[in-house]
Amino acid sequence: MSVESDDGAVGAPEIAAVELPASWCWAELDDLRSADERPVTDGPFGSNLATRHYTDSGPRVLRLQNIGDGEFRDVRTHISKSHFERLAAHEAREGDLVIASLGDDLPRACIVPEYVGPAIVKADCIRFRAHPEVSTEWLLQALIAPATKQHAAASLRGIGRARLGLNGIRSLPVPVPPAAEQRRIADALDERLARLGEITQLIAHARSYVTTLRKKVLLDAIPESAAWPEGWQAMTAGQAGIVDLGRARHPDWHDGPKMRPYLRVANVFEDRIDTTSLMEMDFSEGFGKYRLLPGDILLNEGQSPHLVGRPAMYKGIPEGVAFTNSLLRFRAGDEVLPGWALLVFRRHLHAGRFMREVRITTNIAHLSASRLKAVEFPVPTLDEQRRLIAETKGRLARVDALDLLLDKMEAHANALRRTLLAEAFAGRLVPQDPHDEPAEHLLKRIRVERETAEAERKAARRAAAQARRKSQSAAEQPASKASPPPAPTSRTPLSEGEQTTLPLEFTE
Template sequence: MSVDSGEGGVGAAPIEGEVKLPDGWAWATVGEVLVRSDSGKSFKCEPRPASPNEWGIIKVSAMTWGEFRAIENKALLDSSLVNPDYEIRAGDVLVSRANTVDYVGAPVLVEDVRPGLLLSDKSLRFTPGTAINRHWFVHWLRSPVVRKAISAKASGTSDSMRNISQADLRAIKIPLPPTVEQHRIADALGARLAHLDEIDRFIARARTHSAALRKQILLDAIPEPDAWPEEWQARTVDQAGTVALGRARHPDWHTGPKMRPYLRVANVFEDRIDTTSLMEMDFSEGFGKYRLLPGDVLLNEGQSPHLVGRPAMYKGIPEGVAFTNSLLRFRADADVLPGWALLVFRRHLHAGRFMREVRITTNIAHLSSSRLKAVEFPVPPLDEQRRLISETKGRLARADRLKQLLDSAETHTTGLRRALLTEAFAGRLVPQDPQDEPAEDLLKRIRIEREAAEAERREARRAATKARRREKQAAKPPGAASPPAPVSRTPLPEGEQTILSLEFTE
C-alpha cells in the first residue's frame, strides 16, 4: 500500500481540541505509547546487496511502499563493525527518517526477517508498549493527518529529499483507543485496505498495458527505415529542417534591461510544455537567434538515458519565449509539417533510437546537435503526413481516455483510503465497548513498562562496563604495577592536619 500524503478534507483525521473522542479513548503522543525508540547507525557498505549469509544494511527503500522489503539492502563492508543492538527483528516498527518528499517518515511493520540485517542511520525503530496493537499503530502513522504533520516538520535543502527528527515524530499526537478496540480497528482496516490494495495493483497493471499500447501506436505509425514506402523520402534530421542548441545560462544574465522568459529541460515533457515555472534571463543581445516560433519542436538535450530526446511542440503560448542549451530546437522545412516532425521524434523516443546516440557525463545522457542531425528522418508526401498525423492522434486520444479512467479510479481509491482512516481514528469504523479497559489505564501501564525497560538497559550498561574493566585487568602482564592513586588537590579546612608517609633509604 502506498503512503498517502493527505491534505485534509476527506482525509483529515481528528485533531486534539477540535473533536471529542469516544468514551474510553485518550490523547497521547507517539513517544508516550513507546517503550523504546532507537536511531540506526552509519555503516560502511559495498555497492551491492548482501547475500543471505552476509550482514547487510537495510535501505530506506525497504520501508517505502507499505511493506518490509528485506531484499532492499547493501552488504556490510566490515563484519567486525557489527553491533547486534542494531539488528532488525520481527515485530519492529521501522520509520524512514530520511527519504523523498512523498515518503519521508514512511512506516512499516516487520512481520518476518532473516538474521543479519541492520538498521541504518537513515531509519528509526519504534518499540510500542505491549498494550499497543502494532498493526493499528502503523495504520495511524500512515494516516493523512500524520503524513501532513510530517510534511510540515520535515526539513532539507534538496528539492526531493527530506529529513524528519526523532523528536518531531515522537511528538505527533495520537487519538488512542482501548487495546481491544485497537485490535478491532486493525482487523477492520486490514480487510478493507486489502481490497483497495488489490484494486491499486489492478490499476498499476492496466497502466503498464496502457503505456505499452501508446508505444505500439507510435511504432505502428512509422515503420523501420527498411519498410518505408517507396514514395517516402529517406532523409536525415538535418536534411528535413534546422537544428539549433539553446543559449547557455550565465550569472551575468540573471539581471538586465531586457529580461525574457525561457524554456529549459524541466519545462519540456512528451507532447507537452509546462509553462507554470518559467525562468528569465537578460537578452540584451541575441534574442532573435533563440526566440521560439509556433511549430518549433523542442527536444531534451540532457536527461536520463530513456528520456533524452523527449519532444514537445511550442504552440506560441506564452509569446516571446527563448530556450536554453539543455534543449535542442528543430524547425521544419516547408515540405515537413511540424506535427509530422513531432510524430517522428516521439516514435524515435519510444523505439530507443535516441539512446543509441547519447553520450553520458556525470550520470546525465546528452544528445548533441551533431548526433541528432544524423538521425534518419522519413518524409512522406504532405497528404500522407496529414493522414498519418490524424490517424495517430485518434488512436492516441483513445489511449488517453483509458489513462483518464485509470487516473479517476486511482483518485477514487485514494479518497476511499483516506475516508477509511478518517473513520477509524475518529472512532466511527467499529463499535465501542464500555467494558474495554480505558486508554488512560493502558498509558499508565506503558509508562511502567517503559521505566522498567529503561532501568534494565541502565543495568545492562553497568554490567557491560564492569565486564570491560575485568577484561582489561585480566589482560595486564603479570607483575605490572597498578597506576598510582591520584593525588588530591583539594585544600584542607583551616586548622586540620594530614599525616604524610615518609620513606627513608639507607
C-alpha cells in the same frame, strides 16, 4: 506538538481537527517506542557505510527504495557480515517499522517482513521499534494517514528534496485508541485495503495495456526504416531541421534587468508542456538564440533512460519563453510539419530508439544534440504527413481517453483510501468497546516501563563503572615492602664453643 498535563497525560496537538472518542488520546510517535535500549535510530552516515562496504550477498541494507507507502519493496542491497556486526546498533528486525525521512509524500513507512533476515537501515531511513502492547500494523496505517501526512508537510525542511529528520519523525502526532481497538482497526483496514490493492493492481495492468496500445499506434504510423513506404525520404533529424541545446543556468543570471521565463525538463512531458511552475533568469544577452517559437519541439536532454527524448510541442503559450540545457529544441525545416516531427519523436520514444543513443552519468541519461542529429528521420510528402498526423491523432485520442478513464479510477481509489484511513483514525471505522482499557492507561504503563528499564540500565552502567574503577585502583596500588628479618639480641644463648663476632667500625 503534544502537550503534557501535570499528571503526565498527553494532550491533543495543535493540528488536531477531529474530536477523538473518549477512550482515545493523543501521543507523539516517540511515546509508543519500546523499552529497549535503542528503539529508534537512523542509519549510519559517511564513511561508516561507504561504497566499499557493499557486497553481492550477506546482510541487507534497507534504503529509501525499500520503503513504499505502506508496503515493503524488495530491492536488494547487501554488506559483509563483519561490517554488519560493526553496525549492529542500526539493525532492523522483522516487525520493525522503517520510515523514510527524505523524499516525497512523507512520512512513508513499511514493516520489515520475515524474509529480509539480518539487516541495517541506511541514512535517511528511521528504524522504529514499537512497544509490544502497541499494534505495529495499526501504527503503520496511522503514520501514513492523511492527518499525519498533513502535519508532516508543515514540518518539512530542506532545499530540493524534502526532509523530515529523526526528531521530526519522533514528534509526529498519533491518535491512540485502546490496545484492543488498535487490533480491530488493523484487521478492518487490512481487509478493506486488500480490496483496494486488487483494484490498484487491475489499474496498473490496464495502464500497461494502454502503453502497449499507444506504442502499436505509433509504430503502425511510422514503421522501422527498412519498411518505410516508397516515396518517403530518408533523412536524419539534423537534416530535417535545426537541433539546438538550451541555455545553461548560472548564478550570475538569477537576477538582472531582463528576467524572462524558461522551460526546463520538469516542464516537458510527452505531448504536454506544464507551465504551472516556470522559473526565470536574466537574458540581458542571448535571448533571441534561446527564444521558443510556436511549433518548436522540445525533447528531454537529461532524464531517466526510458524517458530521455520525451517530446512535446511549444504552441506559443506563454509568450516570450526560453529553454535551458536540460532540453533540446528541434525546429522543423521547410519539408517537415511540426506535427509530423512530434509524431516521429514520440514514435522513437516508445520504440526505445533514443535509449540506444544515451550516455549515462550519475544515474541520469543524456541525449546530446550531436546524437539526436544523427537519428533517422523519415520525411513523406507534406500531404502524406497531414494525412498521417490526422489519422494517428484520432487513434491516439481514443487511447488517451482510456488513459484518462484510468486516471479517474486511480484518483477515486486513492480518495477512497484516504477516506478510509481518515475514518479509521477518527474512531469511526470500528465500534468502541466500553470494556477496553483506555489508551491513557496504556501510555502511562508504557512510560513507567520505559523509565524503569532506563533506570535499571543506568544503575547497571554505574555499577559496571564502579567495578572498573575499583579494579583499576587495585591494579595501580604499589606492592607492600617485605619486613626485614629480626636482628639477633644479646640475650640469645650461644652454643658451647661458639664465639660471638662483633661488628667493627672504621673511622677516618
